Amino acid sequence: MISIRNVSKHYGSFQVLADCSTEVAKGEVIVVCGPSGSGKSTLIKCVNGLEPFQQGEIWLNGISVGDPKTNLPRLRAHVGMVFQNFELFPHMSIIDNLTVAQVKVLGRNLDESTNKSLKLLDRVGLKTQAGKFPGQLSGGQQQRVAIARALCMDPICMLFDEPTSALDPEMINEVLDVMVELAREGMTMMVVTHEMGFARKVAHRVIFMDHGRIIEDAGKEDFFGTPRSERAQVFLSKILQH
Amino acid sequence: MYEFDWSSIPGALPFLWRGMCISLEITLTAIGVGILWGTLLALMRLSKLRVLGWFAAGYVNLFRSVPLVMVLLWFFLIVPQLLEKLLGLPPGSDARLSSAIVGFALFESAYYSEIIRAGIQSVPKGQASAAYALGMTYGQAMQLVILPQAFRNMVPLLLTQAIILFQDTSLVYVSALADFFGAAYKVGDRDGRLVELLLFAGAVYFVICYSASLLVKRFQKGTSA
Numbered sequence: 001m002i003s004i005r006n007v008s009k010h011y012g013s014f015q016v017l018a019d020c021s022t023e024v025a026k027g028e029v030i031v032v033c034g035p036s037g038s039g040k041s042t043l044i045k046c047v048n049g050l051e052p053f054q055q056g057e058i059w060l061n062g063i064s065v066g067d068p069k070t071n072l073p074r075l076r077a078h079v080g081m082v083f084q085n086f087e088l089f090p091h092m093s094i095i096d097n098l099t100v101a102q103v104k105v106l107g108r109n110l111d112e113s114t115n116k117s118l119k120l121l122d123r124v125g126l127k128t129q130a131g132k133f134p135g136q137l138s139g140g141q142q143q144r145v146a147i148a149r150a151l152c153m154d155p156i157c158m159l160f161d162e163p164t165s166a167l168d169p170e171m172i173n174e175v176l177d178v179m180v181e182l183a184r185e186g187m188t189m190m191v192v193t194h195e196m197g198f199a200r201k202v203a204h205r206v207i208f209m210d211h212g213r214i215i216e217d218a219g220k221e222d223f224f225g226t227p228r229s230e231r232a233q234v235f236l237s238k239i240l241q242h
Numbered sequence: 243m244y245e246f247d248w249s250s251i252p253g254a255l256p257f258l259w260r261g262m263c264i265s266l267e268i269t270l271t272a273i274g275v276g277i278l279w280g281t282l283l284a285l286m287r288l289s290k291l292r293v294l295g296w297f298a299a300g301y302v303n304l305f306r307s308v309p310l311v312m313v314l315l316w317f318f319l320i321v322p323q324l325l326e327k328l329l330g331l332p333p334g335s336d337a338r339l340s341s342a343i344v345g346f347a348l349f350e351s352a353y354y355s356e357i358i359r360a361g362i363q364s365v366p367k368g369q370a371s372a373a374y375a376l377g378m379t380y381g382q383a384m385q386l387v388i389l390p391q392a393f394r395n396m397v398p399l400l401l402t403q404a405i406i407l408f409q410d411t412s413l414v415y416v417s418a419l420a421d422f423f424g425a426a427y428k429v430g431d432r433d434g435r436l437v438e439l440l441l442f443a444g445a446v447y448f449v450i451c452y453s454a455s456l457l458v459k460r461f462q463k464g465t466s467a
Contacts, residue, residue: 091391
């Protein structure tokens with residue numbers, strides 16, 4: 001489904017990504033973790049072409065993301081993405097946030113889009129909030145709306161960029177619950193997160209990054225049992241201590 | 243001691259009113275064109291295509307570095323001849339109003355584009371990313387997501403600029419066009435009552451602009467609450 005081959009990216013002389021390669025099969029859930037500045041967010045943004053990269057290739061469902069001839073908007077329309085800061089459109093109501101791209105990008109008619117939106121809002125438990133504006137919802141609610149907005153596009157895979165990092169602790173679980181359910185339904189997911197509980201529960205593989213490199217790319221059991229690299233061991237011991 | 247004599251004002255009111263209409267016409271057209279053309283200039287300035295960026299930067303810097311009076315005079319001298327050629331108007335037809343409007347619109351676009359550029363930059367970058375991630379093109383992201391938020395943020399600045407623009411329309415008197423200020427001047431000159439007429443004109447400008455700025459302030463409070 002997603003194939004990342006020897007991808008490198010630099011800003012001037014600063015190397016953000018160095019020779020990163022990995023594969024994500026259909027239905028797989030991959031958690032990407034690592035210290036801040038390790039390039040994990042950049043990597044996931046390269047997958048749908050939000051960040052350009054200079055070397056290597058990324059293939060998404062048989063389409064090359066880096067190819068200048070690729071119609072990126074059309075490709076992105078079917079790749080869901082959830083951001084750290086939700087990025088709902090503040091000038092639109094919740095229901096409009098969900099329908100706007102269905103109508104303008106996919107060309108669905110308004111009735112069909114509205115039905116789909118309400119169904120997905122119901123699924124994340126927020127059907128009653130459809131008429132409100134993003135500013136009237138809590139962070140956790142906004143992030144659930146953002147997930148529903150991405151799902152409205154019938155994505156072939158979902159990318160999550162630190163979806164719970166900006167949330168108050170008591171709201172993290174409501175978002176993770178939605179993501180766990182999604183994973184169990186067989187959605188292909190690439191998730192940048194520090195939520196190791198989530199990784200243990202549903203991830204198939206865990207990727208550990210540091211200084212723009214993929215240091216470890218291992219099955220969940222291997223990763224949490226005996227990480228091979230010292231760097232990953234230190235990182236894990238730091239975030240799992242408490 | 244100077245004796246004030248306001249008696250020539252009541253009879254001149256219809257003439258002054260027609261002048262006010264011209265002032266308002268210039269103001270409104272310049273705002274409309276200024277915002278449209280200013281938005282395009284702002285988008286060019288922010289574009290990744292260097293040539294467009296250079297063009298917009300050059301345009302803005304040129305118009306912001308010359309006095310408005312001079313721009314108005316240039317257009318007063320150039321536009322009538324241009325219109326005669328392009329539209330086949332008989333020579334000597336009165337193009338003072340259209341040349342004033344064109345001059346103002348092009349001049350104000352430079353200022354509007356800077357306001358609009360700042361407005362676009364005030365929208366968090368993540369908003370554009372979210373729009374693109376949903377499959378929107380650049381045009382859709384701008385039209386549906388970025389510009390609506392940008393304009394909402396800059397309404398007070400745009401209105402303030404409109405008030406300045408209204409005051410600046412008095413400069414068209416250089417082309418002997420009877421806008422409100424020009425009309426007041428003509429009446430005063432005719433009746434030898436220049437001081438009274440100019441005081442009166444000043445009072446009218448003050449009342450209009452001051453009440454407009456109070457409205458802007460009220461509006462600002464309303465949106466920030």
